[in-house]
Amino acid sequence: MTTSQRMIKNLYRDSVSLMQFSEKLRALEGIQQASAVMATENNISLLVEAGLLSGAVPPSPNDLLIVVEGRDESATTTALDAAEAMLKTKSADTGEGGVRRVPPRSLEMSLESMPSANFVLISTPGEYAAAEARKALQLGLHVMMFSDNVSMEEEIPLKQYAREHDLLVMGPDCGTAIINGIPLGFANVVRRGDIGVVAASGTGLQQVTSLIDRFGAGITQAMGTGGHDLKSEVGGITMLQGIEALAKDKATKVILLVSKPPSPDVMKNVLDKAAKSKKPVVVEFIGADPQTITGGNIHGVKTLEDAARAAVLLSKGKTVKKFSNTLPARYKSLVKPAQKKLKKGQRYIRGLFSGGTFCYETVLLLSEALGKVYSNTPIKKDEKIPNVWKSLEHTVIDLGDDLFTQGRPHPMIDFRLRNERILQEAKDPETAVILLDVVLGYGSNMDPAGELIPAIQGAQKIAAKAKRNLVFVGSVCGTESDPQNLSRQEARLREVGVILTDSNAQAARLAAAIVGAR
Secondary structure, eight states, X not given: OEEEEEEETTOOOOHHHHHHHHHHHHTSTTEEEXXXXXXXXXXXXXXXXXXXXXXXXXXXXXXXXXXXXXXXXXXXXXXXXXXXXXXXXXXXXXXXXXXXXXXXXXXXXXXXXXXXXXXXXXXXXXXXXXXXXXXXXXXXXXXXXOOOOOOHHHHHHHHHHHHHTTOOEEOSSOOEEEETTEEEESXXXXXXXXXXXXXXXXXXXXXXXXXXXXXXXXXXXXXXXXXXXXXXXXXXXXXXXXXXXXXXXXXXOEEEEEESOOOHHHHHHHHHHHHTTOSOEEEEETTSOGGGTOBTTEEEOSSHHHHHHXXXXXXXXXXXXXXXXXXXXXXXXXXXHHHHTXXXXXXXXXXXXXXXXXXXXXXXXXXXXXXXXXXXXOSSGGGBOSOTTSOOXXXXXXXXXXXXXXXXXXXXXXXXHHHHHHHHHHTOTTXXXXXXXXXXXXXXXXXXXXXXXXXXXXXXXXXXXXXXXOEEEEEEEXXXXXXXXXXXXXXXXXXXXXXXXXXXXXXXXXXHHHHHTO
């Protein structure tokens, strides 16, 4: 293998487009790995840690660094030439008389060309994101910070300033939002309706909005808060602002809140604000007891699916009853046929997830049904997996964790690591069920089924050679209107034997039922 690199001077691209661009490079002939990043000190360190750079490169934040690993120097040089050509292709957009429009190079220039704009999405390297966010706020703009690696010390004053000036900061590390019907970041195409969402979870927001669409209702606004918002230090500023905005919004009939359990003081403030909204509020604090939340206009629920169902029922003026924690009958009928495929020694579930919230929800549900579940996002400290690269008994891994994404696109875009892990799990004679999530929408891989199917078939062949079978269980988060199309993706996965459920929670329960009685 040969690794080559190239610096493109004075060229900026945001992190979302660079993740997608890196995936395009990886698909080139003879290329195994590829990463395109802005040449900041932090990005360079990540590439070194990921083994894509053998030594540190001097930081050059205004320049774009491309690193490729391929079969030989000819392949890597060809890939770098192709990458540079793609990046430097100029837009054909010209005005009258052949005068080319100059792309805006600052927020001020952007406002000159769009004076009515009141919202900015920031996707710069983390060390510069806070400064850009402050500029935007001082210009009177609401902010969505897709960028991560922004400290709480930087986040807190930004959110305090925004609150004082009647502005909103979603993020940092806010990967998903739907504002006025427009999907932002990793988001799905859902119908408009009367349910408003505030979520401290990207894939959690995607799951509830997609299911709401699937259940026949729609969204007014879906706001992300970033992962730190509900910590005591930040105080839930964005979630509290989101609740207040949705409470005032005449189009919003029902409010839905999604998060891991907040700090106790923040939870009290959030629930107090929700109670004062005078609208039905569904609360899914993943892992918290719904009964401790429920009361008055607040409806606590256990799973993301329950949250979506409750919100839809309330939007239609119906009563929310207690949801069942058991597997629905239509899935129970799939348990025995799956069990019959397995040999006596096959007894463990191996969950390989691209969505962190899906991973966490799965660990919770499997722990309730099966006991100990190892993970890199464990419920209990003693169940943190010692080696993330090797499963132990029941194991559920979040492949979107920073450890796995250093120097690589997110696993919703790049399936290489997950596919390798699928084949690895297939070689373990104790593996019974491989549990997967598939996330559609803008920003995600345009054909996730096409990416997964070769690995699934390869795993099935490995098991067959050892006179075993594997059971694949999963769910697809998305809608019919997504670019990838929900029905088409589900059909292709079912064709190769994947058992699909309507939600992540039901997939976890089905997997537990298959191995639980053995």
